[in-house]
Amino acid sequence: MGQVAHRGRRRAALAWLLLVAAAGLAAPCLPLPFAPAEPDLLAVGVSPAQGAGAGHWLGTDPLGRDVLAGLLFGARTLVLLTVPAALLTALLGALLGSLAGYGQRLAAPAPTWLLGAGLGWWGLALPRPALGLAAGAGAVAWGLGQRLWRRSPPVWALSLDALIQGAGALLGTVPRLVLVAAVATGGTLSLAGLGLLLALTNWPGPARLVRAETLRVRALPFVEAVRALGLPAARILGRHVLPLALRPLRADLPLRLAAFVGLESTLSFLGLGLPPDTASWGRLLDAARLDPAAWWTAAPPMLALLLTTGALLALSKK
Amino acid sequence: MWALLAAACSCSTTPAPPVAVRIRWAQDPENLDPMVLPNPQAIEAANLLHCSLLQLDYAQQLFQPALATGLPARQALGDSLTVFTYELRPEARWDDGKPVTARDVAFSLKLMACPPALGLPNEDTRLAYRFVHEVRQEAAFPRRVSLVCAGQAPTHLQATGTFPILPEHRLDVAGRLRRFSLAALQNWPATQPPDTGLTAFAQQYQAFRVRQRGNDLPGCGPYVLAGWTKDARMTFRRKPAWWADRLPAPVPAVLRAPCPLLTFEIIPDEATAGLALQRGELDLFPQVPARLFAQLRQSPAARRELAFHTAPSFEVVTVAFNTQRPALADAPTRRALSLLLDASGLLQATQLGEGQRTAGLIGPADPRAGCCDSLPPPAFDPPRAAALLGQAGWQRHPDGWRRRKIAAAPAPALQLRLRYRTGDAMQEIIALQFRAAASRIGVLVALRPTEAGALGAALRAGDFDLCVRTVKGNPFSCNFMPLLHSRAVGEGNVSRFGTAASDQLLERLAAAATPAQQARLLRRFQAMVREQDPLVPLFVVPTRLAANRRLAGLHAYGLKPGYALTALHRATATEPAAVPAP
Numbered sequence: 054m055g056q057v058a059h060r061g062r063r064r065a066a067l068a069w070l071l072l073v074a075a076a077g078l079a080a081p082c083l084p085l086p087f088a089p090a091e092p093d094l095l096a097v098g099v100s101p102a103q104g105a106g107a108g109h110w111l112g113t114d115p116l117g118r119d120v121l122a123g124l125l126f127g128a129r130t131l132v133l134l135t136v137p138a139a140l141l142t143a144l145l146g147a148l149l150g151s152l153a154g155y156g157q158r159l160a161a162p163a164p165t166w167l168l169g170a171g172l173g174w175w176g177l178a179l180p181r182p183a184l185g186l187a188a189g190a191g192a193v194a195w196g197l198g199q200r201l202w203r204r205s206p207p208v209w210a211l212s213l214d215a216l217i218q219g220a221g222a223l224l225g226t227v228p229r230l231v232l233v234a235a236v237a238t239g240g241t242l243s244l245a246g247l248g249l250l251l252a253l254t255n256w257p258g259p260a261r262l263v264r265a266e267t268l269r270v271r272a273l274p275f276v277e278a279v280r281a282l283g284l285p286a287a288r289i290l291g292r293h294v295l296p297l298a299l300r301p302l303r304a305d306l307p308l309r310l311a312a313f314v315g316l317e318s319t320l321s322f323l324g325l326g327l328p329p330d331t332a333s334w335g336r337l338l339d340a341a342r343l344d345p346a347a348w349w350t351a352a353p354p355m356l357a358l359l360l361t362t363g364a365l366l367a368l369s370k371k
Numbered sequence: 372m373w374a375l376l377a378a379a380c381s382c383s384t385t386p387a388p389p390v391a392v393r394i395r396w397a398q399d400p401e402n403l404d405p406m407v408l409p410n411p412q413a414i415e416a417a418n419l420l421h422c423s424l425l426q427l428d429y430a431q432q433l434f435q436p437a438l439a440t441g442l443p444a445r446q447a448l449g450d451s452l453t454v455f456t457y458e459l460r461p462e463a464r465w466d467d468g469k470p471v472t473a474r475d476v477a478f479s480l481k482l483m484a485c486p487p488a489l490g491l492p493n494e495d496t497r498l499a500y501r502f503v504h505e506v507r508q509e510a511a512f513p514r515r516v517s518l519v520c521a522g523q524a525p526t527h528l529q530a531t532g533t534f535p536i537l538p539e540h541r542l543d544v545a546g547r548l549r550r551f552s553l554a555a556l557q558n559w560p561a562t563q564p565p566d567t568g569l570t571a572f573a574q575q576y577q578a579f580r581v582r583q584r585g586n587d588l589p590g591c592g593p594y595v596l597a598g599w600t601k602d603a604r605m606t607f608r609r610k611p612a613w614w615a616d617r618l619p620a621p622v623p624a625v626l627r628a629p630c631p632l633l634t635f636e637i638i639p640d641e642a643t644a645g646l647a648l649q650r651g652e653l654d655l656f657p658q659v660p661a662r663l664f665a666q667l668r669q670s671p672a673a674r675r676e677l678a679f680h681t682a683p684s685f686e687v688v689t690v691a692f693n694t695q696r697p698a699l700a701d702a703p704t705r706r707a708l709s710l711l712l713d714a715s716g717l718l719q720a721t722q723l724g725e726g727q728r729t730a731g732l733i734g735p736a737d738p739r740a741g742c743c744d745s746l747p748p749p750a751f752d753p754p755r756a757a758a759l760l761g762q763a764g765w766q767r768h769p770d771g772w773r774r775r776k777i778a779a780a781p782a783p784a785l786q787l788r789l790r791y792r793t794g795d796a797m798q799e800i801i802a803l804q805f806r807a808a809a810s811r812i813g814v815l816v817a818l819r820p821t822e823a824g825a826l827g828a829a830l831r832a833g834d835f836d837l838c839v840r841t842v843k844g845n846p847f848s849c850n851f852m853p854l855l856h857s858r859a860v861g862e863g864n865v866s867r868f869g870t871a872a873s874d875q876l877l878e879r880l881a882a883a884a885t886p887a888q889q890a891r892l893l894r895r896f897q898a899m900v901r902e903q904d905p906l907v908p909l910f911v912v913p914t915r916l917a918a919n920r921r922l923a924g925l926h927a928y929g930l931k932p933g934y935a936l937t938a939l940h941r942a943t944a945t946e947p948a949a950v951p952a953p
Contacts, residue, residue, distance in 0.1 A: 088807065090803060090806070090807065091803070091807040092720065092800050092803045092804055092807065094713060094716035094717060094719060094720035094800075094804060095716070095719065095720070097662070097720045097721075097800070098662060115662065115796055116796060116799055116800050116803060117720055117800060117803075118803070241817075241819075324793055324820060328817065328818060329799075329818045329820050330803070330806060330818055342640065342642055343641065343642055343796050344642060344662065344663075344666075345642055345646070346666065
């Protein structure tokens with residue numbers, strides 16, 4: 054009985070998500086009488102009952118924008134932003150997590166490390182960028198000197214696990230919303246820009262999952278066996294470890310999507326990130342602040358957000 | 372036992388602390404230096420801290436003597452100069468008991484005229500009071516001061532009396548400015564380095580401003596700054612012994628300040644301010660948005676607690692172009708783009724039709740409105756806008772409009788950034804409407820909502836292509852130089868407009884000697900604004916006040932801030948509460 058109900062919930066969740074995705078992707082082709090960012094100056098803040106006659110089936114917000122158009126194009130923004138961002142996060146997390154878990158070490162001559170660090174310092178415009186250039190120049194001189202004297206420079210090896218875990222811990226010290234909001238405050242971002250920002254700030258979660266699974270899988274006898282056969286590490290990782298190590302991401306992906314849906318809506322509600330003329334459920338909620346009595350502006354996006362997040366959470370359960 | 376209790380009760384009665392009148396401000400004043408005053412809130416605060424020779428009596432719509440004993444004696448000198456002679460009140464005193472004298476008036480004018488090289492923040496005031504050429508003082512009459520003004524404009528009478536008077540003995544202890552005449556400071560050559568005495572004065576003045584952390588320079592106004600939490604609250608306390616309290620009855624209306632405590636609650640969000648008013652956490656909500664005002668008026672609960680006041684105002688909502696941007700440097704392009712603003716629709720949408728359309732910067736409520744009666748209000752006509760853009764040298768491409776290529780130079784694109792105040796529904800609707808109309812003809816517009824604090828700085832720095840801006844009207848002045856003169860670029864002239872001809876016209880208008888000449892020049896000014904389109908006047912917003920019924924002394928006026936701040940107080944048991952306007 055419980056399983057039937059669970060299966061029913063999953064089906065309903067999937068159906069809702071498909072509906073949101075279909076509505077969002079088809080929004081530009083739908084015969085909507087109003088564009089999402091275009092105010093109807095003769096129908097500002099009208100309720101569905103007052104606006105239905107003029108084609109505003111769900112009314113208009115206090116800025117005169119059609120709520121139905123905002124809802125549909127908001128779904129489009131959500132789909133086009135969160136799905137690629139969640140996939141990119143998973144990809145980045147899988148790559149970095151597997152490298153960290155497989156215990157690879159990155160080895161290179163010391164001047165190469167120094168050159169990279171110097172150029173990085175300069176490229177990121179850290180304090181006194183000339184210092185980075187000087188370090189880079191010093192590294193080049195060191196490398197040339199070693200070659201001139203026919204000596205091989207010392208090789209420094211860096212544990213990828215320590216590097217990736219350290220970077221993840223560093224990102225984890227700042228709350229995700231604060232981090233994204235701080236970057237987004239610098240100016241409006243495009244959909245792709247915001248997606249990239251979400252991925253770059255959220256990869257540590259999936260990376261930790263994949264690392265833990267990689268650590269488990271690499272100790273399994275069949276991996277030991279292929280290693281004994283002398284196969285290269287990249288092949289072992291790609292062919293034999295990753296297919297098993299990526300399993301936790303299947304459960305993580307819907308959760309990540311739900312988190313991104315919430316994050317995007319929060320950013321739009323705060324007026325950060327996407328341009329103000331990009332339709333978003335969070336922006337509809339923000340407009341509802343202008344007139345707390347206009348329930349028809351707040352209710353549809355709230356309901357849509359609730360159902361979408363709930364559906365994603367239901368999908369993540371086994 | 373009962374006797375003891377009664378005695379204890381009678382002993383514990385201490386005077387109740389004064390109850391503040393709480394007023395909503397949409398933004399922080401940022402600066403209280405009377406030479407800077409970056410926004411209307413700062414002007415309001417300055418009027419509490421400082422006094423001028425004349426002050427506006429809102430009820431009579433006339434300037435009345437404040438520090439002066441009466442209106443100035445006026446004397447024409449030849450056909451190009453006017454002398455205004457003021458007598459200062461003998462009762463007028465600074466907080467340290469020293470009298471306000473002619474030296475303080477001269478010092479205040481000289482401070483406003485200090486050359487730019489000194490780095491004092493007086494760009495706006497230097498331009499606004501440039502028409503005062505000389506200050507004459509008489510040793511035998513330390514309270515008499517004469518101001519020699521260029522031109523014989525009738526509006527000079529008000530203009531010479533409305534700048535804040537600052538204490539010389541506090542801000543220029545060594546009397547360094549006394550060595551310079553007003554004209555010498557005004558005409559200081561840009562190439563000549565400032566005198567060492569002037570530099571020392573400027574450093575001392577700036578140090579004083581820094582030392583006074585709130586920038587609250589000493590004033591002889593009725594209030595002192597009692598507290599300032601940035602972006603949250605500002606409180607003013609009535610001076611216990613203000614000099615005007617010693618005036619013989621009846622005290623002039625402009626010198627009454629009955630409220631012991633004024634608190635300004637800084638609430639940027641309009642809906643939040645509306646809720647605070649309904650919950651009794653605010654006493655006065657000035658400039659209520661039209662929709663909220665209508666909702667409150669219809670609500671029986673709100674009607675029980677609140678009084679509503681409206682009046683026609685002089686505030687014109689405009690969209691300004693940054694005329695220094697290459698794409699917007701030519702008038703035909705600006706004129707074409709101005710056709711994308713649906714002023715009638717916007718008036719209906721944002722003011723529920725309660726404001727008035729206007730063809731120029733002087734609105735219909737202004738007594739001088741007849742000077743622009745020949746101009747029709749700007750039309751909304753996107754197809755004609757596209758045609759005019761073509762005539763202005765733009766070509767439509769699939770990715771937008773580009774200027775015709777000249778030689779090998781890259782063709783500039785018509786991509787516009789429109790700035791407006793975030794959270795301001797009226798400004799956002801205007802921005803969305805313009806963007807929608809522009810996108811219909813292929814003009815790309817990016818919206819840039821900006822926080823109120825950052826917006827002023829962005830506009831002054833010219834970091835925009837278009838911006839939505841409300842221009843404060845003043846029926847007593849014809850001085851539009853701070854708004855459109857090339858010397859005010861980077862300050863009040865956010866459109867960065869200014870040609871030799873327009874500057875000359877503005878200067879002549881400010882100095883117009885007779886009402887007939889003023890009317891003729893005003894007509895030319897309005898026509899010039901329409902022809903050059905540095906800014907597009909859309910409509911005039913009415914004054915709308917919603918206030919707690921316990922607030923007395925409240926009436927709506929057309930002039931900013933829409934009410935007489937110094938008349939407000941809480942109604943006592945014997946005094947009737949505020950009565951809503953019919």
